[in-house]
Amino acid sequence: MSKRLEIASILKQPPLNETITVMGWVRAFRNNRFIALNDGSSFHNLQVVIDPEQLDEQILKQIHFHSCIKATGQLVESKGAGQAFEVIASEVEILGDSSPEEGYVLQPKAQTPEFLRENAHFRMRTNTFSSVFRIRHGIAFAIHKYYNDRGYYYMHTPIITGSDAEGAGEMFHVSVFEPNKAPTLPDGSIDWKQDFFAKATNLTVSGQLQAEMGALAMGKVYTFGPTFRAENSNTSRHLAEFWMIEPEVAFFDIHDDMDLAEDFCKYLIRYILDTYPDDVAFLDKRIEDLEKNMPKEQRRPMGLLETLRFVVDNDFERITYTEAVDILLNSKPYKKGQFEFPIEWGKDLQAEHERFLVEREFQKPVIVRNYPKDIKAFYMRLNDDGKTVAAMDVLFPGIGEVIGGSQREERHGHLVKRMQEMNIPEHELWWYLDLRRFGGAPHAGFGLGFERMVQFITGMSNIRDVIAFPRTPGSAEF
RNA sequence: GCCUCAGUAGCUCAGUCGGUUAGAGCGGCGGACUGUUAAUCCGUAGGUCGUAGGUUCGAGUCCUACCUGAGGCGCCA
Numbered sequence: 289m290s291k292r293l294e295i296a297s298i299l300k301q302p303p304l305n306e307t308i309t310v311m312g313w314v315r316a317f318r319n320n321r322f323i324a325l326n327d328g329s330s331f332h333n334l335q336v337v338i339d340p341e342q343l344d345e346q347i348l349k350q351i352h353f354h355s356c357i358k359a360t361g362q363l364v365e366s367k368g369a370g371q372a373f374e375v376i377a378s379e380v381e382i383l384g385d386s387s388p389e390e391g392y393v394l395q396p397k398a399q400t401p402e403f404l405r406e407n408a409h410f411r412m413r414t415n416t417f418s419s420v421f422r423i424r425h426g427i428a429f430a431i432h433k434y435y436n437d438r439g440y441y442y443m444h445t446p447i448i449t450g451s452d453a454e455g456a457g458e459m460f461h462v463s464v465f466e467p468n469k470a471p472t473l474p475d476g477s478i479d480w481k482q483d484f485f486a487k488a489t490n491l492t493v494s495g496q497l498q499a500e501m502g503a504l505a506m507g508k509v510y511t512f513g514p515t516f517r518a519e520n521s522n523t524s525r526h527l528a529e530f531w532m533i534e535p536e537v538a539f540f541d542i543h544d545d546m547d548l549a550e551d552f553c554k555y556l557i558r559y560i561l562d563t564y565p566d567d568v569a570f571l572d573k574r575i576e577d578l579e580k581n582m583p584k585e586q587r588r589p590m591g592l593l594e595t596l597r598f599v600v601d602n603d604f605e606r607i608t609y610t611e612a613v614d615i616l617l618n619s620k621p622y623k624k625g626q627f628e629f630p631i632e633w634g635k636d637l638q639a640e641h642e643r644f645l646v647e648r649e650f651q652k653p654v655i656v657r658n659y660p661k662d663i664k665a666f667y668m669r670l671n672d673d674g675k676t677v678a679a680m681d682v683l684f685p686g687i688g689e690v691i692g693g694s695q696r697e698e699r700h701g702h703l704v705k706r707m708q709e710m711n712i713p714e715h716e717l718w719w720y721l722d723l724r725r726f727g728g729a730p731h732a733g734f735g736l737g738f739e740r741m742v743q744f745i746t747g748m749s750n751i752r753d754v755i756a757f758p759r760t761p762g763s764a765e766f
Numbered sequence: 767g768c769c770u771c772a773g774u775a776g777c778u779c780a781g782u783c784g785g786u787u788a789g790a791g792c793g794g795c796g797g798a799c800u801g802u803u804a805a806u807c808c809g810u811a812g813g814u815c816g817u818a819g820g821u822u823c824g825a826g827u828c829c830u831a832c833c834u835g836a837g838g839c840g841c842c843a
Contacts, residue, residue, distance in 0.1 A: 318802040339800085353793090353804095370803045388794055393776055395793050396804045402835065403777070457841065494843090519841055520767055532843060628839085639839075692843060737843030750836090762834095 290360055296329035302363060302373050309360045310334055310375060311383065313413055316396055317351050322368075325359065328418060331566040335366060335374040347380055353396050354413050356384035401753050408756070408766050416574060419567035420746045420754055423560055427742055430559040431512055431533055434552060440508040440535065445495030447514060450487050451716050458518035459490035460528075491516035496733060497667070497720055499536035500696060503731050504723050510535040512738070520761050524750040525687055527739060529759040536733035542669075542678040542695040545732035546655050549682050549691050550604045552736070553653070558600050560745050561593075568593060568745075575747045588686070589651070592747040595685070598652065605650040608658045609637075609676065615649060616641055636663045639688060646683045654683045666706045667720075668694040680734070684744055693734020700724035 292309045312327030312334070320340045324333040336359045340348055351357065361377040368374070386392045394410050404411040411417045432442065448462050463470070464484045471479045480488040495511040502509035515532040535548060561568060572593040579587040590598060607615070616622055616631045621644060629638040637645075637656070646654050657680040658671060668677035682691035697703045703724055707714055714721060742754040752758035757766050 316802090316804060318805045320799065320802095322802045322805085324803075333803095335803085337801085341800090366801090368801050368803075388776080391776085393793095395777060397777080397792060398804085399777065406835095515843080517842075521841060522767085523839080523841090524837080526842070530843070689843065735843055740843060 292358075294329040295325070295327050295332065295334045298334060298363065298373070299330060299332055304363055304365070304373075307360065307362050307378075308375065309358060310336070311358045312356070314351060314353060314355045314357060314386075315415075317353070320348070323351060323357070323359070325357070326413075326418075328412075331415075331419060331422070331564075331570060333371075335368070335371050336361070336377050336380075337374050338377045338380055343380060347382055350382045350385040350387070351380075352386050352388060352392070354386040354392065354394060354410070355382060356386070357381065358383050401748075401750060405752060405758070408758075412756070415570060417753070419564075419570050420742070420748060421756065422567050423564050423571075423746055424742050424754060426560050426564050427556055427738070427745065428512075430556050430563075431510075431738075433559075434555050435508075435510045435535065438508070440510050440537075441502065441506050443495075443499055443502045443506075443509040443511050445492065445498040445511045445513065445534075447492050448485075448489050449492045450485060450489050451497070457493060458520075459493055460516050460518045462489040462491060493517055494532070494534065494735060496534050496536065496735065497717070499534050499733065500720070500723060500731065503536040503538045503733065504727065504729060507538050508535070509537075522761060524752075525740060525743070527751055527755060527758060527760060530751075530755070531738035533736045533738060534733060536731065538729050538731045540695070540732040541730060542657060542680060542732060545693050545695060545734060546604075546606060546657065546680055549655070549680070549693060549734055549736075550653075553604075553682065553690070553741070554600050556741060557596050557745060561596060561600070568596070571746050589647070595747075596745065599684075602652050604653040604655050604682070606655045606657065607645075609656055609660065610658065612637060612641075612645060612656050616644065619644060619649070621648075634660050634662065642683050642688055646685050646688075651685075653685070656681050656683065661706075664694070666710045666712050667696050667703070669697045669699075670702055670706070678732075682734075684740075687740050687744055689737075690740050690744065691734050691736045693732065695730065695732040698724055698728045698730050700728070 290307045290309045292311055293303070295310060295312065298308065298310070310325060310327065312325040314323055315326045315333050316324040321338060323336040323338065325336050326333045358381040359375055359377045360379040361375045363373055363375055366372060366374040393407060394413065399414070404414065404417065412421055435442065465478070471482045473479045480486070492515060494515065495513060499509055499511050511534045513531065514529060516529055518528065519526070537544070537548070540548070572591055575588070575592050588595065610633065613631060613633050621627055622631060627640055629640065631641065646652070657678070658676040659679045660675060661668070661670060661677045664677050664679045668679045670677055678695035680693050681689050684690045697706065700721065703721065704714065707717070739751050739754050743751050746754060748754050752760065
């Protein structure tokens with residue numbers, strides 16, 4: 289019996305004229321004779337050629353779209369034009385039929401992402417989704433490689449958190465109480481002291497505060513883990529469960545932080561361009577085909593591949609919030625009254641404003657820094673002007689904010705004052721304040737939305753299509 | 767949470783001004799095919815028109831509510 293080989297390794301080093309065994313899923317079956325087989329090891333298929341007259345009729349009938357088969361035969365140079373090699377099968381075995389008659393619904397044609405999302409248990413068998421998930425893996429790997437190569441330590445921050453003050457929106461509660469059976473105090477409120485952790489707990493919305501402990505001891509750390517937000521956000525850029533990367537670095541100021549963010553983004557894109565060129569090329573072609581049928585104004589200004597290369601090859605634009613406001617106030621859409629929301633120093637930039645800056649004014653990624661303190665979180669470092677904080681957002685074309693970060697407030701007095709102003713209970717974050725009282729240091733960090741980066745690199749328009757199991761309001765299937 | 771649009775065969779869609787038996791391509795099923803590239807060709811089956819009400823002689827088509835999905839906004843990564 290010949291050894292089973294993966295298609296990726298066969299294409300890399302073809303064992304020509306040897307008898308080999310391959311296993312995989314049928315992507316196409318043409319002319320009763322040609323099977324395009326894919327085993328996921330590579331974007332590419334291997335053609336298996338069968339002789340319908342020699343093959344058992346029962347087996348022939350089970351060679352359906354996405355049936356799983358095992359084929360043994362000689363690897364030869366292909367007589368056809370579409371591929372270099374093919375296997376002349378002497379033996380074919382059906383490992384798993386996938387009969388449409390029994391209800392298999394996927395078809396060998398373009399299918400909508402919405403339909404495939406409803407059939408998410410099968411969608412990785414398609415070209416598009418297998419490419420997306422190979423690239424997703426590649427980005428995850430590159431993240432660890434990037435930080436490991438630079439002396440950062442990977443830190444696991446808690447998924448269940450006891451602090452209610454992380455300041456990043458609605459949280460999912462974690463409790464062992466049965467609904468409506470929770471013990472209550474005389475005033476009717478729930479007695480969390482009787483719960484599993486003897487306090488109210490939630491799923492984490494950020495590992496940043498804990499990562500700061502690491503940075504102020506180990507110097508350079510990063511987290512990469514699941515993050516949960518119970519916000520009722522219904523957009524193509526939001527998930528209730530997503531993955532976030534949060535580097536946190538001692539002795540970094542806001543400029544070091546921006547340098548890291550830019551270098552990191554470019555590294556990830558370059559890594560994927562270098563490592564998964566076939567998958568990127570396919571996704572590039574996919575978007576080109578999709579946009580053929582769209583009106584010009586809805587198309588991207590550049591193709592996917594072109595956009596990725598452009599981001600890698602050009603410096604990100606860096607401006608302050610105050611400069612951004614000035615640019616917007618002098619912009620054509622503002623003067624023509626085309627913005628829906630007002631522009632005024634002190635108000636947060638709306639999506640339409642960010643989009644103008646990134647897609648019209650600069651036409652490249654933009655880092656906006658030094659936001660008014662009143663629209664940002666308590667832990668961001670107050671600038672000398674007393675009005676702004678050392679915060680920065682990295683804005684990408686198409687998907688908006690990919691990174692949000694800041695230099696952290698390391699001065700104990702300043703931090704306490706901010707917490708009081710913003711009604712953050714000091715006793716809950718006693719340890720966070722202690723980090724400023726004992727051996728504190730300037731430090732900075734940011735959070736990168738993993739799925740948003742995957743979205744950007746793959747060009748998928750909905751974030752639900754770059755995570756295997758999307759969790760969104762009203763939806764937790766699979 | 768707000769706004770807009772959509773829901774017709776397994777999938778993607780067409781269905782005119784409210785009018786008789788609801789249409790196509792793909793897929794399925796049956797057949798043909800020794801070089802195909804989402805193969806092609808011939809034949810064939812398949813629909814309670816999202817759900818519930820309402821208007822009307824008559825509703826896929828008009829109205830109301832709800833459900834589901836998409837896009838945009840807000841919130842954010």
